[in-house]
Amino acid sequence: MKKGLVKHRYLHLMIMPAFLLVFVYQYIPMFGMVMAFQNYIPAKGFFGSEWVGLDNFIYTFSLPGTMRVFWNTVFIALMKIVVGLIAPICTALLLNEVTQRFFKRGVQTIIYLPHFLSWTILSGILIDILSPSEGIVNQLIQWLGFKPIFFLGNNDLFPYLLVVTNEWKEFGFSTIIYLAALTSINPALYEAAVMDGAGRLRQTWHITLPGMRPIIVLLATLSMSGILNAGFEQVFNLYNPLVYQSGDIIDTYVYRMGILSAQYSNATAVGMLKSIISCIFISGSYYLAYRFARYRIF
Structure with missing residues (x-):
């Protein structure tokens, strides 16, 4: 081991800044978790605050809104995960059938652009578009003879609005990943399928999707770690x-x-x-990825 450290010392030095960055901003703040077991008072600090055991957990989960918040998070995150897998895969498959390179590149650029905009900017655009009085969407609804809809104030519509707008922003990035996965499929497989009389749908089902399976499993597994991350900024x-x-x-x-x-x-x-529940979910998803797809991430 010592010889390996000496041999690769320059590589270790290269990775040291990243290691320090992660250690300082990810691991040292974990000490703050002791506040969950204290009646934390900033003036007294971590060592002076009274220890209360699990009282904070009991009190917090006795509040009427806590379980609703957990349900909202899981519901919204699950919808984002499912739609975030289906929409980019379908888009990648459709773009893969386009033969005109200029048109294909143009569509990729257009759907990829929202990924670079922050939710601070996009939220302002969406608020204007969905405004119940002057928004272009409600103006179209009124032109069709219907009453305007308060999209951002309707409890029934708001979760789905979050899913749709999130997918509008991010699906272009995932689409490019799947398009890259398509380039790794051997063209000879399609030629053999044509010789056997397989149409485009059968080629997609028996060649394209199995060829994309490793990257699909990878992205699906990684997305499970965010099952309780429904998107704070959005x-x-x-x-x-x-x-x-x-x-x-x-x-x-x-x-x-x-x-x-x-x-x-x-x-x-x-x-x-x-954090504990998210860790359990990601561990379970890693196991399922290996159990059913024989695919290891680490």
């Missing part, structure tokens, strides 16, 4: 008190509890539980 910029019932997620709940209400210990308890 929700924070789009939601309001009218849609707390269906749009409030764990991250926004922790933000209001910890930052706005200064309930640091209770907010830490919720955040800690979220």
Whole structure:
């Protein structure tokens, strides 16, 4: 081992800045999790605050809105994961059939552009577009003879609005990944399928999708780690008190509890539980990826 360290010392030096960055910003802050077991008072600090055991967890989950927040998070995140897998795969398959290179590249660029915009910018655009009085969407609805819809204030529509707008922003990035996966498929397989009389649908089902399976399994597995990440930045910029019932997620709940209400210990308890559940989900998804697809990520 010592010889290996000496032999690869320059590689270790190259990775040291990244290691220090992760250690300082990811691991050292983990010490703050002790607040979940304390009646934390900033003036007293970690060592002076009173230890209360699991009281913060019991109190937080006795609140009427806590379980609703967990349900909203799982529901929204699951919809994003499912749509985030289906839409890019379908788009990649359709673009793969396009023979005109200029048109194909143009479509890729157009659908990829929203990925580079932050939710702060996109939320402002969406608020204007979906405005109940002057938004272009409601103007079209009124032109068709229907009443305007308050999209950002409707509890029934808001979760689905989050899913659709998130996919509009991100599916172009995933599509490019799947298009790259398509280039690794041997063209001879398609030639053999044509000789056997297989049409485009059968070629897609028996050659294209199996060839894409490793990257599909990889992205699906990695997305499971975010089962409790429904998108803080997006929700924070789009939601309001009218849609707390269906749009409030764990991250926004922790933000209001910890930052706005200064309930640091209770907010830490919720955040800690979220991390534990996410760790269980990602571990399970890694096992399933190997169990059913014989695919290892690590």
